[in-house]
Amino acid sequence: MVFMDIIAEIRRRHLVSKESISSIARDLKLSRPTVRKHLRSQSEPAYRRQKQPTPMLGTFQATLESWLQTERLLPKAQRRTARRLFEGLQAEGYRGAYDSVQRFVQRWKAAKPGPALTQAYVPLAFAPGEVCQFDWSHEHVELNGVMQTVKVAHFRLAFSRQMFVVAYPRETQEMVFDAHNRAFAFFGGVPQRMVYDNLKAVVDTIFTGKERLFNRRFMVLANHYLFEPVACTPASGWEKGQVENQVGNVREWLFTPLARFASFEALNTWLATRCRELAERKHPLTPERSIAACFIDERPALRPITAPFDGYVEHMLRVSSTCLVVLDRNRYSVPAEFAGRAVSLRCTAAEIRVVADGAMIAQHARRFGRDQLICDPWHYLPILERKPGALRNGVPFREWELPLAIQLVRDHILKQPKGDRAFVELLMMAREVGLEPLQVACELVLDGNVVTASVVMNEMRRLLAPTQPMALSVPDMLKLQREPLADCARYDHLRGASRVLH
Known part of the structure; x- marks a missing residue:
């Protein structure tokens, strides 16, 4: 050239x-x-490629053009590429080269450009404490040595650009509630408006324009914190452009290279620390000040938090005959007296609470994954009164991590006649007073030579017996001047009197 x-x-x-x-x-x-x-020339030479003939494509041009015309009206993700169109023509009998199809598609698209107009935007300005934007992103991390795709909730105050991010295993509504509690605690207050996508946890129905039917449970959250929820127009990410940009930046700043942590708690603690560190960057509108300095100015404009929101999602379930309720294919135990009854299961991001008759009857740490069994052995203790044999092979009791002294005593007692029932009696007593007295009693019994349930029971009763009252100090004025002496001869006098009467 x-x-x-x-x-x-x-x-x-x-x-x-x-x-x-x-x-x-x-x-x-x-x-x-x-x-x-x-x-003879004074300008840069231009080389023009001659139009190449396409004899093999000639009879198929009408078919190809009809396909292009039809797919032009479809979303971009649903249109076929030149390679897929070439394969379609081959199925119709085309035996020419792919290059001919590719050049025809390029010329056709160049002759019929789509409505690709440059978007124009209006610069926006926000008052302190006025708007906070919310969004989700999916990131890859290594937790406890296992690669996982986590869901990251993003918050961004529009005035100061202060951000907050927190990671969860899912995007469910209880995670949204917990993320708001954490974000408002991090910011030290609540903004006037929160801007969202039309995610299912927030919006139930989309009407014309900006009108929305918000989720009933989400509105309880909004009413608790007194913020106004605003849902964006569908496919209009620029309406919350700050947090949209933040998603890409956070992926580069915090998750590249791969983040490795032992648990979600460790990951979220680190994310909160990094949010504070990144706030030392310059503010985009006032480069002479940092984001942290602008956030200090914005914090007084946020509404104070009176109390965190109890962000649970409720499910009505029936307890199985094995005293279990099922959530997300994981089973959680319930006290035996509620078997077969309908209960309310209130799940949050971190725990499961089972409620019946207005009172909480069980509480478990929430598990993620599938087919896990989470049992509290105390829930099954009433069944052991009727079926003490279940103590040996019952799953809740086999996996029960008791103190070592209690385990040693249990092994001794179970070898004795009717040991199952005897040890159940010890557990029934420990349910009322706690495991600590039982542990101390077992330690005392193991120091001796006899290890039986009755000896352990006796030691527990001695430990739980009320203490003797302290000796009272009697004032001198109440003391006896002359204490009476014991005289057993008085009884002989009475015996003599009885003989006279006979």
């Missing part, structure tokens, strides 16, 4: 230095017609 510097050299050597065309052509290894052509 001949560039403008070569053309300039040719013209300079011939027109200024009066060098011959043959000499220039020989020196630059060009043909003399090429040298003459560039002597």
Whole structure:
């Protein structure tokens, strides 16, 4: 390819230095017609590719053009590429080359450009404490040595640009509630408005324009914190552009390279620390100040938090005959007296609470994954009164991590006649007073030579017996001046009197 510097050299050597065309052509290894052509030109040469004939495609052009015309009206993700169109033509009998199809598609699209207009936006300004934007993103982390895709909740105050991010295993509504509690605690207050996508946890129905039917339980959250929820127009991410940009930046700042932590708690603690550190960057509108400094100005405009929101999602379930309720394919135990009854299961991001008759009857740490069994052995203790044999093979009791002294005593007692029932009696007593007295009693019994349930029971009763009252100090005025003496001869006198009466 001949560039403008070569053309300039040719013209300079011939027109200024009066060098011959043959000499220039020989020196630059060009043909003399090429040298003459560039002597006549003063602009950069343009090379035009000749239109190549497509004899094999000719009979299929109408089919290809009809496909392009039909797919032009579809979303971009649903349109076929030139390669897929080529494969479709092959199924119709086309035996030509792929290049012919590719060039035809390019020319057709160039002749019919879509409505690709440059978007124009209006600069926005926000008052302190006025708006906070919310969004989700999916990130890859390593937790306890296992690669996982976590869901990250993003918050961003529009005035100060202060951000807050927190990670969860899912995007369910209880995670949204917990994320709001954490974000408002991090910010130290609540903004006037919260801007969202039309996610299911927030919006139930989308009407024309900005009108929305918000989720009933989500509105309880909004009423608790007294903020106004605002839902964006569908496919209009620019309405919350700050948090949209934050998603890409956070992926680069916090999750590249791969983040590795032992648990979600450790990950979220680190994310909160990094949010504070990143706030030391310059504010985009006032570069002379940091985001942290602007956040200090915005914090007084946030509404104070009176109490955190109890962000649970409620499910009505029936307890199985094995005293279990099922949530997300994981089973949680319930006290045995509620077997077969309907209960309310209130799940949050971190725990499961089972409620019946207005009172909480069970509480478990929430588990994620599938087919896990979470049992509290105390829930099954009433069943052991009727079926003490279940103590040996019952799953809740086999996995029960008791103190070592209690385990040793249990192993001794279970080897004795009717040991199952005897140890159940010890557990029934421990349910009323706690495991600590039972543990101390077992330690005392193990120091001796006899290990039986009755000895352990006796030790527990001694430990739980009320303490003797302290000796009272009697004032001198109440003390006896002359204490009476015991005289057993008085009884002999009474015996003599009885003989007289007979």
